Amino acid sequence: MAKNIAIVYHSAYGHTAKLAEFIALGVAQIADVDAYLMSVDQLDWQLLADADAIIMGCPTYMGSISAPFKAFMDASSKVWLTQGWQGKLAAGFTNSGGLSGDKLAVLQQIQLFAMQHGMLWVGMPLMPTGTQPEDMNRMGSYIGLMAQSDSAPVEVTPPIGDLKTAEWFGQYVAKTVQRIMVFDDGLQ
Numbered sequence: 001m002a003k004n005i006a007i008v009y010h011s012a013y014g015h016t017a018k019l020a021e022f023i024a025l026g027v028a029q030i031a032d033v034d035a036y037l038m039s040v041d042q043l044d045w046q047l048l049a050d051a052d053a054i055i056m057g058c059p060t061y062m063g064s065i066s067a068p069f070k071a072f073m074d075a076s077s078k079v080w081l082t083q084g085w086q087g088k089l090a091a092g093f094t095n096s097g098g099l100s101g102d103k104l105a106v107l108q109q110i111q112l113f114a115m116q117h118g119m120l121w122v123g124m125p126l127m128p129t130g131t132q133p134e135d136m137n138r139m140g141s142y143i144g145l146m147a148q149s150d151s152a153p154v155e156v157t158p159p160i161g162d163l164k165t166a167e168w169f170g171q172y173v174a175k176t177v178q179r180i181m182v183f184d185d186g187l188q
C-alpha cells in the first residue's frame with residue numbers, strides 16, 4: 001500500500017514554499033510514496049491524520065518559528081490530547097536570510113513539538129560537499145534541513161545547492177518511511 005507524506009509549511013514570500021516543493025519532488029521520486037504539500041493557510045487535518053510522516057517547515061523569524069506556524073502547532077493540541085500522531089515519522093526544515101540566522105533554534109522547536117506528539121524524528125545525515133551556494137548541505141545541519149535565501153526573488157534564491165539538498169531530504173524521509181515500521185494503531 002502506498003505511504004503518504006504531508007509537507008506542512010508556512011511561507012510569507014515564497015522562499016520556504018519553494019523548499020517545500022523540492023522536498024515534495026524528492027518524496028515523489030521514491031516508489032509507492034506520495035507527497036502532499038500543505039500550507040498552514042489551508043490545513044487538512046484528515047490528510048495529516050492519514051499521513052505516515054509529516055515534514056514541517058517555516059522561515060526563521062526573530063530566531064524562532066514564524067507566528068503562523070506556531071498557530072498550526074497550537075491548533076494541533078487537540079490531536080495531542082489523543083496522541084493521534086503517535087508513531088508517525090516527523091522531520092523539519094527552515095530557511096532564513098542569515099547563514100546561521102539562528103535556524104537551529106527553529107529546528108529544535110519543531111523537533112520538540114514532534115516529541116510532544118510522540119512522533120519519531122528523522123534527521124538529515126547528509127555530509128556537506130562544501131560551503132558554496134551550489135554545495136549540498138552547505139550549512140552542515142544534521143537535525144533537519146537548513147536553507148538560506150537572500151533578499152531577492154524566489155527565481156534566484158534559495159540557491160541550487162539548497163534546493164537539491166531539499167530534494168535529497170525528501171527522498172531520504174520517503175526511504176525512511178519505507179524502511180521503518182510505522183505504528184498504525186499507536187503505542188498506547
Ligand SMILES: Cc1cc2nc3c(=O)[nH]c(=O)nc-3n(C[C@H](O)[C@H](O)[C@H](O)COP(=O)(O)O)c2cc1C
Nearest residue numbers: 011012013014015016059061062063096097098101
Ligand atoms: C519578521 C521577520 C523576522 C526575521 N527574522 C530572521 C532571523 O531571525 N534570522 C534570519 O536569518 N532571517 C530572518 N528573517 C528573514 C527571513 O527568514 C527570510 O527572508 C526568509 O527567506 C523568508 O522566507 P519566506 O520567503 O518563505 O517568507 C526574518 C524575516 C522577517 C519578515
